[in-house]
Amino acid sequence: xxxxxxxxxxxxxxxxxxxxxxxxxxxxxxxxxxxxxxxxxxxxxxxxxxxxxxxxxxxxxxxxxxxxxxxxxxxxxxxxxxxx
Numbered sequence: 001x002x003x004x005x006x007x008x009x010x011x012x013x014x015x016x017x018x019x020x021x022x023x024x025x026x027x028x029x030x031x032x033x034x035x036x037x038x039x040x041x042x043x044x045x046x047x048x049x050x051x052x053x054x055x056x057x058x059x060x061x062x063x064x065x066x067x068x069x070x071x072x073x074x075x076x077x078x079x080x081x082x083x084x
Contacts, residue, residue, distance in 0.1 A: 024058050031065035039068035 031040060040046075046054070046061045 020055065024062065027062050031062060035065050035069045036072050040065045
């Protein structure tokens with residue numbers, strides 16, 4: 001039996017959603033490994049329910065973590081925005 005177009009789209013959207021969260025999780029794990037201690041809030045504090053969205057909240061937190069890594073390795077730490 002062939003799936004209806006709407007069902008096919010729904011399955012694809014669900015798969016994309018899951019893959020996007022897996023990618024964010026991989027980025028988070030890398031930042032937690034390379035970044036200074038405490039550079040990220042816990043994922044539970046950022047995204048209370050990942051299945052309802054919060055991609056931007058998590059992405060913003062990850063961007064802050066990347067910025068903190070850059071600041072700790074910067075030759076000019078006083079110019080780093082995360083030290084202000």
